[in-house]
Amino acid sequence: MSLPHAILTALLEKPSSGLELTRRFDKSIGYFWSATHQQIYRELGKLEQAGHIRALPAPVPVRGQRKEYEVLPAGRAELGTWVARSEDPKPMRAALLLRMRAAAVVGATGLRAELSRHLALHQEQLDEYLAIESRDFPADRRHSEPDRLRHLVLRGGIEMERFWVEWLTGALAELGTE
Amino acid sequence: MSLPHAILTALLEKPSSGLELTRRFDKSIGYFWSATHQQIYRELGKLEQAGHIRALPAPVPVRGQRKEYEVLPAGRAELGTWVARSEDPKPMRAALLLRMRAAAVVGATGLRAELSRHLALHQEQLDEYLAIESRDFPADRRHSEPDRLRHLVLRGGIEMERFWVEWLTGALAELGTE
């Protein structure tokens, strides 16, 4: 049950409408917790019902009208207890590793192309993260506690992509010698 | 739709019953594609219906009776085309990174303990992988193509765990200086 908390975090960083949230989930937060606009709208409804957020007063409340949400004290409290909650890491789900394992049984035809494709995608993502890092967290500045935490999160994304880039590079080299 | 293919792969490696599969999913395959026994039984039913696998003839076919499954040619063919299929990498889902991001907003109380706990878990998993590696893939032997692929998959698991161990270690150090 992480999505509501992802939304609370995003709304605390900045009150937003459903679509704005969707966009922000396409980057930033979405880098480690993705969601479709559908999930987000549904969850916003639930959160409002639960009294964790509220829609900022709009001139005319009509369907199809843009609505901005902000977090209420109850929502902030809920997020606080969730942060301290303990939760076991879920095993990763990597279809590509599964494919390779299957390839060991039925043959690796066509796998090379897919590996290169993924390599390019991860390389691209890595570059994007690195660009964000040098923009938002220059090495020559002291940062506040919240910023240090945010930087740690970004480092997580960076190292994760680096892992993929290196593994894929190695895998291609290994397959190349066949 | 990876689960059926994970099962086909497992069954090709060795025909098994539902419960045996469940156990093998608790390790090996499950390291990068986990599944509960429920999912597995349901999927076995579907795969049988689709003509991809069949139950080995049993003396008395009763409910509650153990059933062994083997892959049929149609199932092997299906797996072959799936291996060559192209599929975009899904963004990772890391609740821990989300927690840290939330902590940047509402405060990091209680997060340290959770980080240490995860560190221990990942370290343990890493050690397990390394043990498997030195047992199954000793450096001084040439390996067959399928074995080289399986080794690559295991390397993936190893490097992934190493990523977590390093990131968590760094994060704890960073939080320690607060």
Place this chain on the structure above:
DNA sequence: TCTGGTTCTGCAACTAGTTGCAGAAGATTC
């Protein structure tokens, strides 16, 4: 002004994964 694109919200139906429970078969113990 009406036509047609874009933005924003949302319903409905689906697929995938999880949890709780229960029944049959076989082994074990008293």
Place this chain on the structure above:
DNA sequence: GAATCTTCTGCAACTAGTTGCAGAACCAGA
């Protein structure tokens, strides 16, 4: 030989996430 424990299979109901579609508001340009 009856109680009970473990193994194995499975149903049912749930939660989470995805896909397809559509309607209202807004904003062009002809």
